[in-house]
Amino acid sequence: MTTTDGRRPTAEEIRRAPKVLLHDHLDGGPRPATVIELADAYGYTGLPSTDVDKLGGWFRGPSRASSHSGSLERYLETFRHTVAVMQTADALSRVARECAEDLAADGVVYAEIRFAPELHIERGLSLDEIVEAVVDGLRVGAGGTGLHARVLLTAMRHQARSLEIAELAIRWRDRGVVGFDIAGAEAGNPPTRHLDAFQYIQRANGHYTIHAGEAFGLPSIWEAVQWCNADRLGHGVRIVDDIAVDPDGKATLGPLANYVRDTRVPLEMCPSSNVHTGAAASIATHPIGLLRDLSFRVTVNTDNRLMSDVSLTSEFATLVETFGYGWADIRWFTINAMKSAFLPFDQRLDLINKVIKPGFDALAANSTPRT
Numbered sequence: 001m002t003t004t005d006g007r008r009p010t011a012e013e014i015r016r017a018p019k020v021l022l023h024d025h026l027d028g029g030p031r032p033a034t035v036i037e038l039a040d041a042y043g044y045t046g047l048p049s050t051d052v053d054k055l056g057g058w059f060r061g062p063s064r065a066s067s068h069s070g071s072l073e074r075y076l077e078t079f080r081h082t083v084a085v086m087q088t089a090d091a092l093s094r095v096a097r098e099c100a101e102d103l104a105a106d107g108v109v110y111a112e113i114r115f116a117p118e119l120h121i122e123r124g125l126s127l128d129e130i131v132e133a134v135v136d137g138l139r140v141g142a143g144g145t146g147l148h149a150r151v152l153l154t155a156m157r158h159q160a161r162s163l164e165i166a167e168l169a170i171r172w173r174d175r176g177v178v179g180f181d182i183a184g185a186e187a188g189n190p191p192t193r194h195l196d197a198f199q200y201i202q203r204a205n206g207h208y209t210i211h212a213g214e215a216f217g218l219p220s221i222w223e224a225v226q227w228c229n230a231d232r233l234g235h236g237v238r239i240v241d242d243i244a245v246d247p248d249g250k251a252t253l254g255p256l257a258n259y260v261r262d263t264r265v266p267l268e269m270c271p272s273s274n275v276h277t278g279a280a281a282s283i284a285t286h287p288i289g290l291l292r293d294l295s296f297r298v299t300v301n302t303d304n305r306l307m308s309d310v311s312l313t314s315e316f317a318t319l320v321e322t323f324g325y326g327w328a329d330i331r332w333f334t335i336n337a338m339k340s341a342f343l344p345f346d347q348r349l350d351l352i353n354k355v356i357k358p359g360f361d362a363l364a365a366n367s368t369p370r371t
């Protein structure tokens with residue numbers, strides 16, 4: 001459904017819509033100017049440029065399919081510069097505060113921001129000090145805005161600290177941290193490597209999502225769902241490998257795709273990031289179109305706002321442009337995301353009924369026909 005006059009939502013209208021973001025990396029979204037200032041303040045001399053525009057362009061460059069082999073590993077290389085300047089409590093707080101400010105300005109009303117504490121210990125911060133700095137920064141940045149910001153703690157899947165990070169997540173669960181995740185190079189690092197961490201969280205009645213089915217296929221998703229009991233899947237795009245579509249468009253789901261759809265496993269889809277890492281060839285051929293048509297529990301996310309040069313608004317605008325989505329679709333993705341958040345049920349319901357639905361109703365009603 002588009003607006004009553006059949007017109008598609010504009011980017012500015014989408015920006016004003018109350019949106020929900022479940023998959024956004026803190027170290028994938030700092031402002032280029034902040035990276036330069038922090039590098040200067042802390043004596044980090046490794047930046048490829050100290051010019052704001054050039055640095056921004058450099059971060060985005062490797063994401064472009066043309067200049068990039070479309071590999072997750074290459075995409076992840078750029079993070080070393082953002083991580084390098086996020087090694088003190090002040091720097092972490094500032095990046096977190098600005099992240100919340102940027103999301104609030106983009107019309108996000110609920111966000112789960114993730115990062116890997118183990119990457120921020122180079123200057124001697126303890127894991128708890130790192131989490132404290134980020135939680136504080138988000139609280140300050142979100143203060144006085146309509147944004148509710150929470151944290152997911154990520155463990156790097158090629159490392160061996162996941163149980164420790166899982167314990168950290170539970171230790172902070174009543175203080176802004178709502179879940180756990182694993183990220184990093186997927187091939188060769190299957191989710192079951194971290195089974196003890198997932199089981200720890202499960203025994204503590206906590207929540208976790210798992211990056212799976214991005215750079216590796218169905219076995220990764222199967223392990224994440226059937227061995228590790230993931231509450232949600234980060235990306236999960238390769239679930240399409242278990243769906244056959246015949247020439248007249250009829251889709252047949254294999255057992256894993258059926259299971260994921262039947263049990264409403266939320267898919268944290270990040271279309272632009274997937275094009276940049278080679279997980280999808282283009283937005284037009286991105287599986288989100290098919291998965292939305294088949295009513296999987298799809299959500300729309302940014303992944304890395306800096307490296308992929310996106311905002312949640314721009315990501316929705318791209319989908320509107322590509323798939324002809326209207327308000328009903330954006331609202332459906334948004335409510336899917338809010339239902340899938342790691343927030344207590346009553347708070348999710350409150351945001352849906354008091355913020356999201358009224359916000360979308362007002363926008364769809366007020367959108368004026370184009371002259």
Ligand SMILES: O=c1[nH]cnc2c1ncn2[C@H]1C[C@H](O)[C@@H](CO)O1
Nearest residue numbers: 025027079114115116154183184211
């Ligand atoms: O899309 C991704 N897939 C796997 N790992 C990722 C992705 N985006 C960011 N990361 C990694 C790099 C960051 O340093 C780490 C924690 O945010 O998570």
Ligand SMILES: [Zn+2]
Nearest residue numbers: 025183234303
């Ligand atoms: Zn990610």
